[in-house]
Amino acid sequence: MLESFVSGRAPVLIEFQSVSKQFGQNLVLRSVDFQLRAGEVHALVGENGAGKSTCLGMMYGLLQPDKGQVTISGNRVKIENPAHAQSLGVSCVFQELSLAGAMSVAENIFAGRMPSHFGIVDYPKLYQQAEALLEEFGLHIDVTMPVDRLPVSLRQIVEIVKAMSLDVKILLLDEPTSALTPDEVQMLFKILRKLTARGIGIIYVCHHISEIFAIADRITVLRDGQQISTSNIAETSSKHVVSQMVGGNIPQLTDRTNNTIGPVVLQAKGMTAKGVFEGINLELHKGEIVGLAGLLGSGRSQIAQALCGLEKSWTGELRVDGKSVKYKSLLQAIDDGFGYVPEERKTEGLFLDFSIRDNVVAANLCQYSQLGFLKRHLMASSAAKAINDFDVKTASQEIPIRALSGGNQQKVMLAKWLQKSPKILIIEEPTKGVDVGAKFQIHAELRKQATKGMTILVVSSDFAELATLSDRILVVREGQIAGEIGASDATEDSILNLASVAVPHAVNAI
């Protein structure tokens, strides 16, 4: 490990000394040495299955190391469970939000620790405390509001504030920006900087390399459970980090050169849903990938959902293959050749306790049945094909999909629809919370399908992704299409400029 740390004189908060972890006979973490110092943001990066989650799990008491030592502030500890971790000053914000939607912001922040007298909650005091805490971060949110009325980005912030309401010295963040737009990411970074200024150490797990270079002080790369490097962020480069993550060879970007655009398959004229989007005109051609960019709340998702019958209350005209249509449900659109891959794979896309095979066949049971009976061998071969095509890392198709990493889950969810070869595929946030390798594979597969003639509409808030993936990008701003950017002009910045002339609501909070 490097000797000259930027924060070299700051005290060590948590330390791993040759920590190993084994599941069965397999080493998932091999002798990792790791230090988090006070006041630093320490990024932990690696492919799916590299051991990041295992590291976080051990710091938060979800897993115990088999070998090696964990020390917190110099004292050797055995972290029994999350409650114990919290009492040691470790707090964790997971990728999946753990807030109770119907409860107020204040109640969520102080869940389980609400001020009370003889068992009666002292609401005025609770609200006051919550407001004071949010104030510290420069946030002005109505603390009596139910959490599910907040935009996702603010929920993420509330989650972090909730973690900070404990006496925290070490904050673990697992993919904190996966639901955030670029502006919101900046807001989060400001908050993180306020925390590090107080001497709090932050472990930052993230797939967005550019983000890591914007916020982290040090970076540790893991691969296959091994620690590849720990370096000061100033002394490394994103290219170097990516090559360390994937083990040398960086995958090629998707090639857009040899695609041919066919006739118009979908045409929208003046589609309007009051208060959501207005006067939407767009055309999708056979064999092209069109990006639909926009900030959270811009109406980008609703427009895409209106095309495939999920959003029903709109006026205007929609033509598919020249035929005027108005779908009453997603089912009708699917019958007409649509496919729809939702944004939230865990709550909307997958059957978590079901096997990979069952998840692959879910959208298309007809294809696997004869005389109304499902044929196991048809389902099995289809699942095998999906696993092979997408290089899903799994030992068997019988494994419940819950056990797979996010990237592999995402691949299965996409495979489910590609098996059906829809004419028009609408896909939301195709690589949300997915690592670099899986992202390249998903992009390549989408490009392959487009070359074969599929029309693909990609809705994403990851503008860098849209810039590399799409043939052209439609930018939505406040419910209207603000403009179109061709592949050659598309960059993260050019899209962002078009998307964010007006200040989005979420940013008002800061």
Add this chain to the structure above:
Amino acid sequence: MSTTVSNPKTNAKFNQLGSMAKGNFIQRIVRTREITLLCVIIAIIVVMSFASPYFLSLNNFRAIAIGMAPTAIIVIGMAILLASGGFDLSVGSVMALSSTLVALLLIAGVSIPIAVFAGILLGGVTGLINGVLITSVGINPLVATLGTMSIARGIALILTEGFSISNLPKAFGYVGRADILGIPLLVIIALGLVLVFDLLVRHGRFFRQIYFIGANEKAAMLSGIAVNRVRIVAYVLTGMLAALAGVLLASRLMSGTPTAGNALELQVLAAAVIGGASLRGGEGTILGAFLGVVFVALINNSMTMLAISIYWQVVVTGAVLIAAVTLDMLVLSRTNKTNF
């Protein structure tokens, strides 16, 4: 494309999970509820054979089989509903209402096939009402079926003024009382339905959709499964099975009984859950639910044989239900430990 970033070493963790999913032989057996239940059932039979001289007799087994036939038919529907994430409390009342309706129609001179058809149709209509209330109107299944449970029971009592309707035509009693090769026809019908539906639910395209709905309704909808249609069909089917049980019961008893099947819905729910179904939805089989019914029937019979008070039987059923679910939770928490 697939070779660029693949690395065999990263598969290590998943290989391990793969072997977990398969498990060793013992684990696999313990996780298959049908096999555990079957072992327990055999154990009860063996123990009881020694404990009571009257237990191991053809007559006793006939009595058990006939007694549980209506429940076995109803549990099919309940297991399907549980797998889809719903349930139906009105089954006992629908059984009573269909038995009284058939009896009243027969007394009024309606022919047997038409009366039977009307009885089963009534069950279908009740199921349709339940299904529409739950899916299209969006009422919680507990509330909706609690309502129809009360209404169906009330109508049965109003129609009959609370009395049983007897003096039914002799021919109507054939199905309920006939034996084929020494086995009661009633039992053959129940077993046949259990087997057919077990097969359908395991391999049938339509019924397979129920598990997807139960596991994640939103994902099922977004996968293009006609969620509401499937759920309504499941309620209609459950109503029809309950009504069929009522018709068969009337045939067996040669009377329509408005008070039949009181609290049956809870027994059926308990049996299905003991058999591996869950109120969370997405799991359970018909065979498992059926074995749950057999298990509960055997326990009750055993206690009768051992001259234990009928009131204790109710206590034991409750205790067994809680024990089964607790066991489930323990197995669940053990298998989920590696993935948080």
